[in-house]
Amino acid sequence: MKTLPIESGLLLAGVLFTLGLISVLIRRNIIFMLISVEIMLNAAGLAFIMAGSRWVQADGQVMFIFILTMAAAEVSVGLALILQIYHQLKTLDSDAADKMHG
Amino acid sequence: MLSLLWLIPTLPFLGALILILTGSRIPQRVAARIGCGSIGLSAAITALVGYDFLATGQASYKFTAWTWFHVDGLSPGVTFYLDSLSLVFIFVITFVGFLIHIYSTEFMQTDEGFARFFAYLNLFVCAMLILVLADNLVLLYLGWEGVGLCSYLLIGFWYSEEKNGYAARKAFIITRVGDTAMAIGLFVLFSVFHTLNIQDILVQAPQVWTIGASSAVLVGFLLLGGAVGKSAQLPLQTWLPDAMAGPSPVSALIHAATMVTAGVYLITRMHGIYELAPLAQQWVGIIGAVTLLLAGCSALTQYDLKRVLAYSTISQIGYMFLALGVGAWSAAIFHFMIHAFFKALLFLSAGAVIMALHHEHDMFRMGGLRKKLPVIYYTFLIGAASLAALPFITAGFYSKDQILWLAWAGERGNLWFFIAALTGAFITAMYTFRMVFVTFFGEAKTHISHRPGKRMTIPLVILAVLSLIGGFIELPHTLGHVTLFSNILSPLLPAVPLREGVESTEWTLQLIAAAFSLGGIYIAYIFYIQQPKLADDLQSATRGVHQFWFRGWDLDALYDFVFVRPFVYLSKWNKGDVIDRFYTLLVRLTEYFNETFVRTQNGILRWYIMSIVAGAILIITISLFIQP
Numbered sequence: 001m002k003t004l005p006i007e008s009g010l011l012l013a014g015v016l017f018t019l020g021l022i023s024v025l026i027r028r029n030i031i032f033m034l035i036s037v038e039i040m041l042n043a044a045g046l047a048f049i050m051a052g053s054r055w056v057q058a059d060g061q062v063m064f065i066f067i068l069t070m071a072a073a074e075v076s077v078g079l080a081l082i083l084q085i086y087h088q089l090k091t092l093d094s095d096a097a098d099k100m101h102g
Numbered sequence: 103m104l105s106l107l108w109l110i111p112t113l114p115f116l117g118a119l120i121l122i123l124t125g126s127r128i129p130q131r132v133a134a135r136i137g138c139g140s141i142g143l144s145a146a147i148t149a150l151v152g153y154d155f156l157a158t159g160q161a162s163y164k165f166t167a168w169t170w171f172h173v174d175g176l177s178p179g180v181t182f183y184l185d186s187l188s189l190v191f192i193f194v195i196t197f198v199g200f201l202i203h204i205y206s207t208e209f210m211q212t213d214e215g216f217a218r219f220f221a222y223l224n225l226f227v228c229a230m231l232i233l234v235l236a237d238n239l240v241l242l243y244l245g246w247e248g249v250g251l252c253s254y255l256l257i258g259f260w261y262s263e264e265k266n267g268y269a270a271r272k273a274f275i276i277t278r279v280g281d282t283a284m285a286i287g288l289f290v291l292f293s294v295f296h297t298l299n300i301q302d303i304l305v306q307a308p309q310v311w312t313i314g315a316s317s318a319v320l321v322g323f324l325l326l327g328g329a330v331g332k333s334a335q336l337p338l339q340t341w342l343p344d345a346m347a348g349p350s351p352v353s354a355l356i357h358a359a360t361m362v363t364a365g366v367y368l369i370t371r372m373h374g375i376y377e378l379a380p381l382a383q384q385w386v387g388i389i390g391a392v393t394l395l396l397a398g399c400s401a402l403t404q405y406d407l408k409r410v411l412a413y414s415t416i417s418q419i420g421y422m423f424l425a426l427g428v429g430a431w432s433a434a435i436f437h438f439m440i441h442a443f444f445k446a447l448l449f450l451s452a453g454a455v456i457m458a459l460h461h462e463h464d465m466f467r468m469g470g471l472r473k474k475l476p477v478i479y480y481t482f483l484i485g486a487a488s489l490a491a492l493p494f495i496t497a498g499f500y501s502k503d504q505i506l507w508l509a510w511a512g513e514r515g516n517l518w519f520f521i522a523a524l525t526g527a528f529i530t531a532m533y534t535f536r537m538v539f540v541t542f543f544g545e546a547k548t549h550i551s552h553r554p555g556k557r558m559t560i561p562l563v564i565l566a567v568l569s570l571i572g573g574f575i576e577l578p579h580t581l582g583h584v585t586l587f588s589n590i591l592s593p594l595l596p597a598v599p600l601r602e603g604v605e606s607t608e609w610t611l612q613l614i615a616a617a618f619s620l621g622g623i624y625i626a627y628i629f630y631i632q633q634p635k636l637a638d639d640l641q642s643a644t645r646g647v648h649q650f651w652f653r654g655w656d657l658d659a660l661y662d663f664v665f666v667r668p669f670v671y672l673s674k675w676n677k678g679d680v681i682d683r684f685y686t687l688l689v690r691l692t693e694y695f696n697e698t699f700v701r702t703q704n705g706i707l708r709w710y711i712m713s714i715v716a717g718a719i720l721i722i723t724i725s726l727f728i729q730p
Contacts, residue, residue: 024711033707098705 280331387427
């Protein structure tokens with residue numbers, strides 16, 4: 001079986017992570033920010049998978065499943081918070097939620 | 103009966119306690135009864151105790167209430183010690199105090215702080231009694247500071263006027279200067295004798311010290327410092343004229359009859375030490391002689407009735423110091439007692455006059471009160487005659503004559519002391535009758551608004567009687583030779599050894615003294631009754647001297663220049679507190695950082711993410727460059 005060179009896999013993960021990070025930074029819509037965080041998480045997951053396949057260890061895939069579980073939990077909490085924010089502020093702009101300076 | 107001794111200071115204390123706790127919630131009548139009743143009971147017990155003490159003829163009686171504290175060999179007890187000296191003092195304090203309390207019930211009846219006034223007055227009497235009954239110097243010091251506190255509270259009694267508060271602070275601070283010297287004196291005494299019990303010290307002193315021993319002289323001077331501050335002698339006398347800001351009964355009780363003579367008491371009580379320190383004793387006399395002249399001259403130029411009396415008090419205490427300086431202990435105490443009678447009388451009469459004239463203090467706006475206030479006139483006249491030592495009929499003559507005689511004939515007396523005392527007697531007669539003539543004779547200048555009632559006149563009459571007959575318990579041996587008073591004190595205070603060959607001159611000296619006081623009165627008569635123009639001419643001719651004396655020899659200005667202004671300057675310079683700057687800096691720094699970091703917490707989510715990213719990049723970069 002032909003293995004993918006680790007450099008290209010990591011490069012893809014890096015590019016994905018950077019894209020996610022940039023969109024978290026520039027997006028104001030809170031749903032897009034959540035999606036961008038997901039992208040970053042998946043980029044990290046990809047990096048783990050690549051490392052797992054490079055050293056032929058199962059740990060990478062274990063970590064990916066772990067990240068997946070955490071992301072699911074995070075999204076459920078995040079969406080609940082987004083609903084509340086929209087309910088309170090009638091907008092999805094994250095900058096609007098600066099009342100408490102927290 | 104003697105066992106009731108402890109009640110004498112306790113009753114006024116309870117009175118003060120009740121009045122302080124209940125305050126203005128109780129009606130005035132009740133407050134007056136508590137205030138006067140406690141002192142009245144105390145006076146009655148004093149009479150019983152005094153009778154018992156004299157009847158049994160014992161030398162001393164001691165009552166220990168409890169041991170105050172016990173520290174490293176020093177264990178002063180709350181112990182009251184009664185001997186003939188303290189008996190004379192508690193007699194004067196309780197009886198004169200009682201009369202002044204009665205007088206005050208009328209004098210203060212329209213005042214809002216009626217209960218407060220009596221609380222302070224009771225507390226004062228308690229502290230003064232502790233002072234004179236104390237068996238050890240620590241308890242004496244407690245009383246000493248207690249009377250100082252009450253004096254402060256009562257001078258500033260009408261505290262809503264700023265100048266009264268200033269006078270109160272001035273009195274407190276200046277007497278504190280003397281008290282510091284006295285405290286150091288007590289430390290020296292303790293380091294020498296390892297006890298502060300007065301009797302123990304007096305017994306041990308002649309064994310430890312030879313005559314003129316340097317530490318004895320040191321202690322003598324330090325205690326003299328305390329006495330000088332409290333008794334308003336040179337150079338710490340400047341507080342007393344200003345202390346007249348208090349109500350008149352306070353001036354009568356504290357600043358004439360009792361507290362200011364605490365210095366005389368202290369020196370008499372410690373006379374054993376002064377006998378071992380002739381230099382210190384001589385200085386007691388010198389201070390007394392100089393003070394009596396300076397204060398007398400100042401009294402001549404005052405306009406304010408109460409300030410004349412204040413300077414006259416300084417001058418009379420100067421006589422007592424002069425007597426102490428020549429070792430005439432008993433004469434000093436006799437003059438103290440007579441002075442307490444007539445000076446309390448003069449102050450109370452002056453208070454009645456001032457009250458009758460809408461709180462007018464200036465004598466030259468009074469005039470002609472002889473017909474309008476006859477009772478006050480006669481009592482004031484008797485007090486004045488006693489102060490001026492009018493020969494043969496007044497008590498003041500006998501007490502002052504004794505001092506004059508011993509200043510000349512005593513072993514430690516000399517011609518200079520005698521001349522000072524004689525000149526002082528002349529000046530005293532002059533300013534006293536200047537006061538009488540200006541206030542009570544001539545034309546009426548102010549309308550009378552209030553006539554004194556019985557509660558004011560009865561104490562005046564009693565004190566007037568005492569000022570006349572008080573002298574007959576001690577007559578010089580040229581005039582009947584009665585020694586009731588010195589007999590009481592003789593077991594305690596040694597008599598003055600006379601110089602040789604002076605006995606025959608006693609008559610001559612008495613006549614000279616009588617002539618001087620009569621001469622003073624006559625000159626006052628010429629200047630203020632016969633030819634009032636003369637007084638004005640003299641005043642304008644000697645304007646500079648007059649003003650100089652009026653301002654009390656400019657000592658106030660001197661102290662202001664030497665002590666007050668540099669101190670105020672330093673305080674102003676150090677207003678920001680140099681040492682505190684460092685701590686202020688710490689606070690400022692913290693505040694600065696706080697302000698800076700508060701701005702980063704703006705609630706914008708993306709800003710936080712940016713900070714996290716920047717931080718992560720920074721840490722990764724550092725970890726790349728710094729290899730472990």
